Amino acid sequence: MVDLTVVVKRRLIRELQAAVGRRWVLHTPEDLIVYEYDATIERGLPEAVVLPDSAQQVAAVVRIARRHGVPVTARGAGTGLSGGAIPCDGGVVIVTTRLNRILEVDPENRIAVVEPGVINLDISQAVAPHGLYYAPDPSSQKACTIGGNVAENAGGPHCLRYGVTTNHVLGLEVVTAEGDILWLGGKTADPPGYDLTGVMVGSEGTLGIVTKVVVRLLPRPASIIPLLALVDAVDQA
Numbered sequence: 001m002v003d004l005t006v007v008v009k010r011r012l013i014r015e016l017q018a019a020v021g022r023r024w025v026l027h028t029p030e031d032l033i034v035y036e037y038d039a040t041i042e043r044g045l046p047e048a049v050v051l052p053d054s055a056q057q058v059a060a061v062v063r064i065a066r067r068h069g070v071p072v073t074a075r076g077a078g079t080g081l082s083g084g085a086i087p088c089d090g091g092v093v094i095v096t097t098r099l100n101r102i103l104e105v106d107p108e109n110r111i112a113v114v115e116p117g118v119i120n121l122d123i124s125q126a127v128a129p130h131g132l133y134y135a136p137d138p139s140s141q142k143a144c145t146i147g148g149n150v151a152e153n154a155g156g157p158h159c160l161r162y163g164v165t166t167n168h169v170l171g172l173e174v175v176t177a178e179g180d181i182l183w184l185g186g187k188t189a190d191p192p193g194y195d196l197t198g199v200m201v202g203s204e205g206t207l208g209i210v211t212k213v214v215v216r217l218l219p220r221p222a223s224i225i226p227l228l229a230l231v232d233a234v235d236q237a
Contacts, residue, residue, distance in 0.1 A: 004047055004070070004090075012068050016050055016092070019060040024051040024098075035093050038078040038085040046073070046087040053098040055173060055181050055211035062209070063179035065092045074205040076116065076148030079140045084152050084204040094209060096147045102126050103212070110217040111170060111187055116147020116210050123215065132217040135162040147210050153202030162218070166201040173212035174200060187214050 004012065009027075016025045026032060026049040036045045047070065052058045065072045071091035078085050087093050100117035107130035112123060120141040124133040138144050138154035148154070150172065155164040162168075171185030185197035200207055231237045 004068075008068065009047055012064070012070065012092075013048055015064045016048060016061060019064060020050055020052050020057045024053075025049070026051075035075065035078075035095070036086070038075075038080050038083060040081060040083045040086070042083045042086050042088075044073075044086040044088045045090060046093040047090050049093045049095060051095045051098050055099075055175060058094060058096075058099075058209055058211055059175045059179045059181050061092065061094055062175055062177065066177070066179060072209075074147070074151065074209045076145035076151070077119075077140075077143050079138075079144045080148055080152055082152060082204075085148070096209075096211075097145065099147070099211060100145075105130070106187075107132060107217075109187065110219075112215050112217060113187075114146055114213050114215060116145060116150070116213060118146050120144050120146055120149060127217055128220070131220050133220050134168065134215055135218050136165050136168055146213050146215070150201050150210050150213055151203065151205050166198055168216045169197060169201055169213060170216055171214035172197055172200055172210050174208035174210050176208050181211070185214065189216070 013027050032046055035049045036043050050061050052061060062072055071089045073087040073093050075085040075093050075095045096116040098117060099115035101115045102118055104113040105127055112127060114123060135158050137158045138149060138156040149165045150169060153165050170187060170189060173183050175181055184200055185191055
């Protein structure tokens, strides 16, 4: 846990407010307690919570935290079951829920460009008129955000057939630990060079903060049939 003095914390809060606006910086105890946990039983209290609405604001927050030597934790909807959104060492929590725009839908190439705060299910609903959908379903798809799915490489009921999140992400815009904004991958599958997109997916925010995602879309199946099989042994299954 980083122990900030009162003076340093006040300076940190003022700089964060200047970067994103006073309304979008939370620092009182009653506000911070909401962000000390996710869907796990772990706890970690931050010094400040920031809700930016652009990649540029995310980068500015990261640079401010870096100047003060304060750790940064990215957070989406807080539905994760592995503690990825918990600020174990305090510091600043960057909440991406205001970055919730679907920026582009390309039905011909079966891709969409979305911000990290977009709800998983909202992608499928937005592209449904084109006969498409976003396959990875982490079971909490009505609440979880695509940024959190990317950070945790989320899976769910569809994964055995369609693969987990990493199999459906083509490109990412990320903010690095230095506060730089860069693109990994793009709008096509298997670009030349190292698979840095694949490295970023599942890194739980330790390598950067995702601010845009290029997702792969699939044609909607003609029908869906749920099955329940009762077996007595693994070999039967």
